[in-house]
Every structure is written in C-alpha cells, then in structure tokens.
Amino acid sequence: MSAPSDDISFDKATKLGFHRLFQYIQGANLNSSRIRMTTPVLTSVVPDAGPLHSSAYVVRLYLPVKFQSSPPVPLPELKLHLAEWAPWCITVRKFSGFAFETTTCVKEAQKLALSLSRSPWADATGFNGTNAYSIAQYNSPFRFIGRINEVWVDLDGSKVKGCESSLVDVF
Structure with missing residues (x-):
C-alpha cells in the first residue's frame, strides 16, 4: 500500500x-x-x-x-493507493541510526552512488525508474540502539547479469 x-x-x-x-x-x-x-x-x-x-x-x-x-x-x-510491484533489481547500502533526510539519507545515498560509479554496474544505475532512491526503515521509532536502515537504488535488470526479470524471484 x-x-x-x-x-x-x-x-x-x-x-x-x-x-x-x-x-x-x-x-x-x-x-x-x-x-x-x-x-x-x-x-x-x-x-x-x-x-x-x-x-x-x-x-x-x-x-x-x-x-x-x-x-x-x-x-x-x-488517499492511499494499492501498488503492485513487478520484480526488479536494486542495489542496497545498509546503515544504522535514524533515517533523517539531511543527516543520514542524502549522505548514505551519495556513498552508494559513489560506490556504484566505481563498480561494473555503473552504467545500469541510470535506469529510467520513477525513484531517485528509496530509504527502507526496519525498526520502530521507539528503538534507539541497533537500528537497521537501507538506501535502495533501482538498477536496469537488462544491464546486470543474472538480474533479468525472468531470473528474479519475489518473496
């Protein structure tokens, strides 16, 4: 949703x-x-x-x-909408703490972008997806220690070996 x-x-x-x-x-x-x-x-x-x-x-x-x-x-x-997702490929960077826009999210997205620019997938990150990046938060806001977050960037599966849509499973 x-x-x-x-x-x-x-x-x-x-x-x-x-x-x-x-x-x-x-x-x-x-x-x-x-x-x-x-x-x-x-x-x-x-x-x-x-x-x-x-x-x-x-x-x-x-x-x-x-x-x-x-x-x-x-x-x-x-004003909620049902969103059905087809399988897609992402690259992920894990980080801890609270996910605040200026203090963590943008910095972690920049770190992931830098890492990807030096990787074999650099040309797959210009994917024409709708998101610049996404922040996944796994913990309740009442948990202060050991928090887990991720920044996700969409990849063009046709440019990443093993990531073609026919080879991806959704769980």
Missing part, C-alpha cells in the same frame, strides 16, 4: 505517510480489518514531482501475504 506525498521534506513526508498507512492497518479500511505491521517502511524519493520541481515522496508498506491477493480498500480520506 502506498501513501504519496508532495511535501518537500523527506522527514515530514515519511511521518505523515506512515501515519496514514498506520491508520489503514489499524482498521481504517472498508472491511475494518486490522493488518499485521510489516517491514520495511519504504520512502521513495521521486525527483521533480513535487511543487516547483522539488522532490516528492511515496511511503510504502508491504501487506502480509494473507492480504496480497485481496487487500482491504482504504478509506478514501487516507
């Missing part, structure tokens, strides 16, 4: 998008179904989609397998 936001702040978009998704899993859907929380919570940066060509964001939450074939319809006021 996804919560799009044209807010110009990663931190605010993540907070507000997650709040809408949390309401949905707590029963703010047409079935009044409670849905088990899954991880990660994924915030994707969509370049030039926000006001004045700034970035916009999409906050996503995976639905448990039980609800994937027939997810409860969210209440309209939540």
Whole structure:
C-alpha cells in the first residue's frame, strides 16, 4: 500500500505517510480489518514531482501475504493507493541510526552512488525508474540502539547479469 506525498521534506513526508498507512492497518479500511505491521517502511524519493520541481515522496508498506491477493480498500480520506510491484533489481547500502533526510539519507545515498560509479554496474544505475532512491526503515521509532536502515537504488535488470526479470524471484 502506498501513501504519496508532495511535501518537500523527506522527514515530514515519511511521518505523515506512515501515519496514514498506520491508520489503514489499524482498521481504517472498508472491511475494518486490522493488518499485521510489516517491514520495511519504504520512502521513495521521486525527483521533480513535487511543487516547483522539488522532490516528492511515496511511503510504502508491504501487506502480509494473507492480504496480497485481496487487500482491504482504504478509506478514501487516507488517499492511499494499492501498488503492485513487478520484480526488479536494486542495489542496497545498509546503515544504522535514524533515517533523517539531511543527516543520514542524502549522505548514505551519495556513498552508494559513489560506490556504484566505481563498480561494473555503473552504467545500469541510470535506469529510467520513477525513484531517485528509496530509504527502507526496519525498526520502530521507539528503538534507539541497533537500528537497521537501507538506501535502495533501482538498477536496469537488462544491464546486470543474472538480474533479468525472468531470473528474479519475489518473496
């Protein structure tokens, strides 16, 4: 399930998008179904989609397998959208701490971009995907130590050996 936001702040978009998704899993859907929380919570940066060509964001939450074939319809006021993902290839950089836009996310995305520019996949990172990068957060905000986050960058699977769509599995 996804919560799009044209807010110009990663931190605010993540907070507000997650709040809408949390309401949905707590029963703010047409079935009044409670849905088990899954991880990660994924915030994707969509370049030039926000006001004045700034970035916009999409906050996503995976639905448990039980609800994937027939997810409860969210209440309209939540402005959530069902997002079905086809298999795709990503490259990942793991980092710890809290995922704040200016202090961690941008720096970690830059580190991943630098690492990729020196790798055999450098020409696969210019993929025409919709996201510049995504931040995956795996822990509750109440966990202060041992936090796990990742920055994800989409790769063009046709340019990465072993990553062709026919060879990728979704779990």
